[in-house]
Amino acid sequence: MKRFAAGPGFGMLAVLAACGSSSTGATPGTTADAGVPPPIAGCSVIHPGTAGLALKATLLVPGGPTAGEVLVDGTGTIACVGASCSGSAGYANATQIACTSAVVSPGFVNAHDHTDYDHQPPVDIGRTRYQHRDEWRTGADGAVAIKYQSYADDAKTNAAAELRFLLSGVTSVVGSGGVDGLVRNLAVSPYTNASMEGLTGKTVLFETFPLGDTNGTILTSGCLYPAIITTGSAFGEGVFAPHFAEGINPGAENEIVCAASPAVGLLTAQTTILHAVGTNARDVASIQSAGSKVVWAPRSNIALYGNTMPITEMKAAGVPIALGTDWLPSGSMNMLRELACADELNSKYFARAFDDEALLAMATSNSAAAMGFGNQIGTIATGMQADLVVFAAGSDKGWRTPIEASVEDVMLVLRGGKVLYGDATLVAGTNATGCEAMDVCGTHKSVCIDVPGVALADVQSVAQSTYPLFFCRGQTPTDEPTCIPYRDTYPNGTSATDQDGDGVPDAKDDCPTVFNPPRSMDGDVQSDVDGDGVGDACDGRPLDPGRH
Numbered sequence: 001m002k003r004f005a006a007g008p009g010f011g012m013l014a015v016l017a018a019c020g021s022s023s024t025g026a027t028p029g030t031t032a033d034a035g036v037p038p039p040i041a042g043c044s045v046i047h048p049g050t051a052g053l054a055l056k057a058t059l060l061v062p063g064g065p066t067a068g069e070v071l072v073d074g075t076g077t078i079a080c081v082g083a084s085c086s087g088s089a090g091y092a093n094a095t096q097i098a099c100t101s102a103v104v105s106p107g108f109v110n111a112h113d114h115t116d117y118d119h120q121p122p123v124d125i126g127r128t129r130y131q132h133r134d135e136w137r138t139g140a141d142g143a144v145a146i147k148y149q150s151y152a153d154d155a156k157t158n159a160a161a162e163l164r165f166l167l168s169g170v171t172s173v174v175g176s177g178g179v180d181g182l183v184r185n186l187a188v189s190p191y192t193n194a195s196m197e198g199l200t201g202k203t204v205l206f207e208t209f210p211l212g213d214t215n216g217t218i219l220t221s222g223c224l225y226p227a228i229i230t231t232g233s234a235f236g237e238g239v240f241a242p243h244f245a246e247g248i249n250p251g252a253e254n255e256i257v258c259a260a261s262p263a264v265g266l267l268t269a270q271t272t273i274l275h276a277v278g279t280n281a282r283d284v285a286s287i288q289s290a291g292s293k294v295v296w297a298p299r300s301n302i303a304l305y306g307n308t309m310p311i312t313e314m315k316a317a318g319v320p321i322a323l324g325t326d327w328l329p330s331g332s333m334n335m336l337r338e339l340a341c342a343d344e345l346n347s348k349y350f351a352r353a354f355d356d357e358a359l360l361a362m363a364t365s366n367s368a369a370a371m372g373f374g375n376q377i378g379t380i381a382t383g384m385q386a387d388l389v390v391f392a393a394g395s396d397k398g399w400r401t402p403i404e405a406s407v408e409d410v411m412l413v414l415r416g417g418k419v420l421y422g423d424a425t426l427v428a429g430t431n432a433t434g435c436e437a438m439d440v441c442g443t444h445k446s447v448c449i450d451v452p453g454v455a456l457a458d459v460q461s462v463a464q465s466t467y468p469l470f471f472c473r474g475q476t477p478t479d480e481p482t483c484i485p486y487r488d489t490y491p492n493g494t495s496a497t498d499q500d501g502d503g504v505p506d507a508k509d510d511c512p513t514v515f516n517p518p519r520s521m522d523g524d525v526q527s528d529v530d531g532d533g534v535g536d537a538c539d540g541r542p543l544d545p546g547r548h
Contacts, residue, residue: 042101043390043411045429052094053417053430054085057390058103058397060360061380065398070104072386076198076417081382095430099390102411103401105360106378107171107387108335109367111295112241112274112324114208115185116151116177118161121467122479123148123329129306129487131520132247132278136304138216148329155179159454160462161328163447164469167407167440168334169389171415174204174241174295174324174371181450184415186371187241198385198416202238204371210234210242210266211255218251223258231265239372240271241295245278248307248519252278260286267292272322272370276309277301278521281529281542284310288317293370296362299341300326303481306490308345310527312353312514312537322367328467330481335363339403341483349485349500349515351538356399363402386417390426406473408441420448441472490517502526510535 043057051074058065061081071085071094072078080088123146130136135143152158162182165173170183178185184197187206196203211217212227219225234240245256256279259266267273269291276287276294287294294314301308314321325331325338332338339359346354354362368378377387390412393401401409412422419432427435427446435448436456447456463469471477484493490503497505502517510516510526516537518524527536532545541547 042392043097043099043423043426045095045426046098047094047096048429048431049095050093050431052079052090053386053414053419054091054094054096055099055104055388055390055412056097057099058393059380060103060105060399060402064357065103070380070386070388072388072414072417074417076386076414078380078382078384078386081380097390097412097426097429099411101393101397102390103393103397104380105169105389105391105402106364106368106380107389107413107415108165108169108363108402109186109322109371109373109378110165110170110173110175110183110324110335110338110363111272111322111367111370112297112326113165113173113175113331114151114177114327115161115173115175116153116158117148118164118328119152119157119462119466120149120329122481124479125303125330125481127486130247130304131249132218132251133243133304134213134216134218134251135247140216140218146329151177153177155451155454156458157462157466159449159451160459160466160469163449163459164463164467165334166413166421167410167470168336169391169402169405169410169413170335171387171389171413172368172373172377174206176206176208179451179454181452181454182420186373199373199376201372201376204239204241204272205234205237207234207240207242210244211258218249219254219258220250221254223261223264225258228258228264229266234266235268235270238270239370240266240268241274241371242266242271243274244276245273245283246275246301246305247278248305248521249278250521253280253283253521256283256286260290270372274324275301276314277305277307278519279310279313280522280527281313281536281539284313284317284319285543287314288319293320293322293366295322295324295367295370296342297324297326297331297338298345299338299481299483300331302341302345302483302485303330306485306487307517307519308485310516310537312350313542315353316540316542320366320370321362322370323362324367333467333477333480334407334470336402336405336407337477337480339363343403344483345485345515348494349502351500351513353514356403360399360402386414388412388414390422406441407470408443408473418448418450420450422446440470485515485517487517511538514538 071080134140139145187204211225267290271292365378392409424444435446494501506512530545536542
């Protein structure tokens with residue numbers, strides 16, 4: 001598996017993550033701020049069992065949030081989903097948990113992260129914004145490169161990165177590194193099922209440099225890249241997940257144009273593109289016609305480029321969109337923060353193009369399907385693996401509960417039916433083994449680390465010297481990269497005269513409510529491929545000048 005070329009290291013932040021502390025202070029990664037109320041909860045073990053688990057709560061199932069039960073059998077498979085599962089085989093022996101103020105969601109599938117780089121804190125990018133990833137990676141085009149550390153190979157460091165995700169409800173990740181146990185890695189290496197934690201089938205080929213351009217090669221036309229991956233290598237295992245079009249200049253777009261060409265043939269129904277920032281309506285049409293999917297990493301894209309994937313164009317074309325964090329140096333620390341970023345952009349910059357169900361699907365069913373595992377995880381349904389998360393909820397027990405959740409709201413996390421984390425009383429009631437106490441924002445939790453040779457104390461020690469495992473409700477993670485689009489041409493955000501904050505006054509904007517700033521890949525004007533005066537971002541038929 002190829003990795004980023006390591007740059008010079010930068011100083012680690014002196015932040016604490018003494019997660020086992022019993023203090024009631026507000027140190028990030030330890031306990032709650034004074035005066036911040038605890039989450040509304042209401043789960044209890046009503047019947048201890050010997051095998052399996054039955055959860056009675058509001059279930060986030062296809063068709064809408066529904067009060068009912070989900071029964072997990074002894075193999076970790078969902079055996080029943082319904083108003084009641086009491087008549088199902090194994091129910092009498094299952095531990096039964098009833099939740100009056102909680103929802104059960106599919107576990108989050110983080111569709112893109114460089115997990116083995118998550119031992120370093122966010123980079124201080126300042127007001128700099130880039131045109132192409134090779135500018136910040138290598139200093140191409142005269143840019144100032146970002147200094148970042150090399151990848152981590154040791155189990156304790158990577159376990160800390162995975163636990164950070166797990167605490168937010170992640171059960172699977174498509175990452176460039178990791179460990180056996182904790183969060184399941186769908187891109188394990190070597191490409192076998194040895195670490196798939198109960199899943200079957202082929203794994204994901206996570207490819208950082210599918211064009212062989214580790215040296216910073218940027219082309220604005222043609223395909224004379226150093227070493228383009230062959231179709232045999234790309235599609236020999238399962239889903240091919242390449243980094244393409246990470247930037248907003250002609251060099252970024254050319255990667256998609258080249259990949260889509262018949263001679264190269266890297267856009268197929270087995271392709272799930274990571275980033276796809278430098279795309280316009282023509283490129284989106286190529287992605288759609290090939291049956292490819294995309295992974296959106298909004299925070300990292302905004303922080304590095306001041307722009308992100310044209311998600312409204314992807315939606316209009318029917319391209320499935322998954323969600324991923326990218327990496328800690330420029331992305332979100334966990335999926336709850338990435339969902340918060342996506343939600344904010346959707347509301348303020350993309351005219352609420354996606355409803356709450358669609359946003360949550362990006363982090364669950366869409367991500368699972370995009371990586372080839374939609375028939376096993378990502379949805380609460382009979383026969384699926386029991387990757388489940390119980391979130392504390394208020395009066396509105398629906399799709400917004402996970403979107404607005406904080407880490408203290410995560411009451412229980414199951415990966416393939418195995419309890420890995422949750423409120424101490426619930427974990428104890430499930431007869432989970434190998435679990436240790438941990439205080440999270442003033443709530444008593446238990447963590448069941450199933451990584452060989454790694455204990456909770458090891459993970460806490462790593463986090464104490466690198467970056468906290470969590471932050472509490474109302475706290476902004478230390479040095480969190482921005483989710484507010486900015487470049488010199490649109491430095492002021494949204495306003496009464498520029499509703500979408502793209503630097504083009506509403507009176508002159510061809511999509512006044514949908515963010516579509518001029519990009520160098522589009523000749524420094526708003527993208528309108530069919531020339532009909534309606535920008536691609538808000539044109540339902542951007543390749544047909546006769547219809548919108």
